[in-house]
Amino acid sequence: xxxxxxxxxxxxxxxxxxxxxxxxxxxxxxxxxxxxxxxxxxxxxxxxxxxxxxxxxxxxxxxxxxxxxxxxxxxxxxxxxxxxxxxxxxxxxxxxxxxxxxxxxxxxxxxxxxxxxxxxxxxxxxxxxxxxxxxxxxxxxxxxxxxxxxxxxxxxxxxxxxxxxxxxxxxxxxxxxxxxxxxxxxxxxxxxxxxxxxxxxxxxxxxxxxxxxxxxxxxxxxxxxxxxxxxxxxxxxxxxxxxxxxxxxxxxxxxxxxxxxxxxxxxxxxxxxxxxxxxxxxxxxxxxxxxxxxxxxxxxxxxxxxxxxxxxxxxxxxxxxxxxxxxxxxxxxxxxxxxxxxxxxxxxxxxxxxxxxxxxxxxxxxxxxxxxxxxxxxxxxxxxxxxxxxxxxxxxxxxxxxxxxxxxxxxxxxxxxxxxxxxxxxxxxxxxxxxxxxxxxxxxxxxxxxxxxxxxxxxxxxxxxxxxxxx
Amino acid sequence: xxxxxxxxxxxxxxxxxxxxxxxxxxxxxxxxxxxxxxxxxxxxxxxxxxxxxxxxxxxxxxxxxxxxxxxxxxxxxxxxxxxxxxxxxxxxxxxxxxxxxxxxxxxxxxxxxxxxxxxxxxxxxxxxxxxxxxxxxxxxxxxxxxxxxxxxxxxxxxxxxxxxxxxxxxxxxxxxxxxxxxxxxxxxxxxxxxxxx
Amino acid sequence: xxxxxxxxxxxxxxxxxxxxxxxxxxxxxxxxxxxxxxxxxxxxxxxxxxxxxxxxxxxxxxxxxxxxxxxxxxxxxxxxxxxxxxxxxxxxxxxxxxxxxxxxxxxxxxxxxxxxxxxxxxxxxxxxxxxxxxxxxxxxxxxxxxxxxxxxxxxxxxxxxxxxxxxxxxxxxxxxxxxxxxxxxxxxxxxxxxxxxxxxxxxxxxxxxxxxxxxxxxxxxxxxxxxxxxxxxxxxxxxxxxx
Numbered sequence: 001x002x003x004x005x006x007x008x009x010x011x012x013x014x015x016x017x018x019x020x021x022x023x024x025x026x027x028x029x030x031x032x033x034x035x036x037x038x039x040x041x042x043x044x045x046x047x048x049x050x051x052x053x054x055x056x057x058x059x060x061x062x063x064x065x066x067x068x069x070x071x072x073x074x075x076x077x078x079x080x081x082x083x084x085x086x087x088x089x090x091x092x093x094x095x096x097x098x099x100x101x102x103x104x105x106x107x108x109x110x111x112x113x114x115x116x117x118x119x120x121x122x123x124x125x126x127x128x129x130x131x132x133x134x135x136x137x138x139x140x141x142x143x144x145x146x147x148x149x150x151x152x153x154x155x156x157x158x159x160x161x162x163x164x165x166x167x168x169x170x171x172x173x174x175x176x177x178x179x180x181x182x183x184x185x186x187x188x189x190x191x192x193x194x195x196x197x198x199x200x201x202x203x204x205x206x207x208x209x210x211x212x213x214x215x216x217x218x219x220x221x222x223x224x225x226x227x228x229x230x231x232x233x234x235x236x237x238x239x240x241x242x243x244x245x246x247x248x249x250x251x252x253x254x255x256x257x258x259x260x261x262x263x264x265x266x267x268x269x270x271x272x273x274x275x276x277x278x279x280x281x282x283x284x285x286x287x288x289x290x291x292x293x294x295x296x297x298x299x300x301x302x303x304x305x306x307x308x309x310x311x312x313x314x315x316x317x318x319x320x321x322x323x324x325x326x327x328x329x330x331x332x333x334x335x336x337x338x339x340x341x342x343x344x345x346x347x348x349x350x351x352x353x354x355x356x357x358x359x360x361x362x363x364x365x366x367x368x369x370x371x372x373x374x375x376x377x378x379x380x381x382x383x384x385x386x387x388x389x390x391x392x393x394x395x396x397x398x399x400x401x402x403x404x405x406x407x408x409x410x411x412x413x414x415x416x417x418x419x420x421x422x423x424x425x426x427x428x429x430x431x432x433x434x435x436x437x438x439x440x441x442x443x444x445x446x447x448x449x450x451x452x453x454x455x456x457x458x459x460x461x462x463x464x465x466x467x468x469x470x471x
Numbered sequence: 472x473x474x475x476x477x478x479x480x481x482x483x484x485x486x487x488x489x490x491x492x493x494x495x496x497x498x499x500x501x502x503x504x505x506x507x508x509x510x511x512x513x514x515x516x517x518x519x520x521x522x523x524x525x526x527x528x529x530x531x532x533x534x535x536x537x538x539x540x541x542x543x544x545x546x547x548x549x550x551x552x553x554x555x556x557x558x559x560x561x562x563x564x565x566x567x568x569x570x571x572x573x574x575x576x577x578x579x580x581x582x583x584x585x586x587x588x589x590x591x592x593x594x595x596x597x598x599x600x601x602x603x604x605x606x607x608x609x610x611x612x613x614x615x616x617x618x619x620x621x622x623x624x625x626x627x628x629x630x631x632x633x634x635x636x637x638x639x640x641x642x643x644x645x646x647x648x649x650x651x652x653x654x655x656x657x658x659x660x661x662x663x664x665x666x667x668x
Numbered sequence: 669x670x671x672x673x674x675x676x677x678x679x680x681x682x683x684x685x686x687x688x689x690x691x692x693x694x695x696x697x698x699x700x701x702x703x704x705x706x707x708x709x710x711x712x713x714x715x716x717x718x719x720x721x722x723x724x725x726x727x728x729x730x731x732x733x734x735x736x737x738x739x740x741x742x743x744x745x746x747x748x749x750x751x752x753x754x755x756x757x758x759x760x761x762x763x764x765x766x767x768x769x770x771x772x773x774x775x776x777x778x779x780x781x782x783x784x785x786x787x788x789x790x791x792x793x794x795x796x797x798x799x800x801x802x803x804x805x806x807x808x809x810x811x812x813x814x815x816x817x818x819x820x821x822x823x824x825x826x827x828x829x830x831x832x833x834x835x836x837x838x839x840x841x842x843x844x845x846x847x848x849x850x851x852x853x854x855x856x857x858x859x860x861x862x863x864x865x866x867x868x869x870x871x872x873x874x875x876x877x878x879x880x881x882x883x884x885x886x887x888x889x890x891x892x893x894x895x896x897x898x899x900x901x902x903x904x905x906x907x908x909x910x911x
Contacts, residue, residue, distance in 0.1 A: 235657025288633030309485030369847025396718030417725025452890030
């Protein structure tokens, strides 16, 4: 068999046309120096998180509270959503419900057309990424300007963000400088972050002032008051929302928290987990549109109710999108967000995305060694590594696995349940490795051998030794 | 069936049995107001803010007068500091607010653990003001500093007005190769005058 | 104390000296060690690949071999963790009993045997590799992500070995990248993770890298040998058993 087909049969699960995580990761790792740089940059963010966390003696208590509040909320979600809706409407906010990405996009388009909106600015919203809003609107002649600096950079470059908090973390200063030179006319070769940020400030300031519609995300939606909170460091969400005559806030159903006092817990957890800051520069609390403004909230399902119905995976909905799990994940740091081919990458993405599309995301739960670091940094104590293991079982039982792998596993199970067959197989394998080393010492057939020597094959197994010496 | 009904129906079917809501019972690590002030200053300065402690507002009044003479577009919203800029109201256009160089506003309380200040909408006059001005100055009474966010939320009423914000420092970003740049889209600097009467 | 010795499949086949060291060490520490002859594997390679549904036969064999001892000890954190979390059988009483009495070697020595003195001598510079499943799963040592007091059962023992100079890599508990079938299905990332561990240990000029899991060590050893490095890997049982 052609070695290429052998690899594909055994190592590539059945999935859609995008590169699997392992294939994309292999390409990423070809530039080892860049991989080191990406890895160290994100590890640095993990270290900042550690430093911030160690200053809060009640940190573990906060995590437990955050986790328990979210667990409770999910168990009463429908009531909290209707409470939220009622209170928000009483405050003059229009509420929309979208069952899926398409409906979410259509609602926004409708508002744009009805209100004759010409310019749109958008601050960071992973939900709008998930719904591919920008592409949808662009195809219908509406340009959306992403105003978070990192997002604007990747928007100019026509690529998706690679990290939900640090969208351009995969880019170096030189890359940003080239992009800004091309799109903003900045000095060629000037890589100074201060200079480049100033250029973006001036450019986007115009957009804020000119735009009629500002789209934002929602970090937390408060059921008891009908209000919502948006957190940024740059101030771009507010610059957009307070200047535009229409503000649309997009939220997944799971963004609800019961009461205002719970914000104390979540705002203490969020920024420390995300970037090691005690709080973001701006934590804006919206309750009513300003005078003369229209305010809309779109409440989106897009697979979340389905996840809610999965007992093993529903707690993934507790996620507050801090990306602490990304920063600690040794695999994410060495493969980059784009290799996960989804809006939300990293460990949390690997347990959220299979719910949306098992076929396309069958590779993600396997992009992990199950080391468990993610679960430890999660501010709301999602058992991410446990869910990664469980998704593997789910995907295999649904048939999303390479045929070769299935055959090999069945063979392994058979051998390991029959002690004498196990012993003979082991003996034969060791004999073959000693007699014909070139069979496994072959980079095109044996992936282990690409960059590692095989272990030595001893003449005696331990059992052989035991029988000879101890019995 | 509307999407609303479908979603709520799906939640009702799929949600787990009711889990109890926990009680928040966090004790602050210090009961001394002096500690809170010290921590507030330390943290706000570490995140790019400047803090100046004053026992009287005279210095600020003078500063505003001089700056206005100097030709900068200074906005003052506190009557005790002198003439208030009455043109700043909730309907003022962004294109006009854009030219504000410095704005003086009053804060409601400060949070020691994170160096943030709570601002009510009525204090900022226009929601855009604290963001769109080039430099922001907040006047805050020293005795309005609380140890942490739990305490803060007990003392403010976030739903009382249409908008409010915890503001902690000047705007910033580290989106370009993790280099911290102070002054992103919001104000380029934040100065907090802590006033003890 | 009657101890059933569980030797992971790949240790039995490829690193028998680790198993010998484990047995000898336990006997030195006063245990009566029994090695059930028909044991095979804990079932983890299949389960971690999503094929836990195929482990019934393997589990049954495990229960049949280990149903009748007070303690089961194994020189492998990940195998022990897997059995503790996932071993089930038709005879659920036996399986449950096994789950309650199965220990990784160092936790057995520290928590059950409560050994304080080690007579071993190993005058070398040794780098501590913390294996993830033993650490985060079995709590063999504290975890860098958590705000909690620092401790390490393996280091506690190694620090009592004569002449041994123990060092930690900069990233004290980052995964080595083995991860079971991950090591071949995500080969590029797996090896990169291993290389990075080795680079950090090299900065401490270690002669050996040790840990509680042969799987991690096998993976690191493969890279070290390919690099032509003089650094060797050695399982903690071999160190604790040395004279």
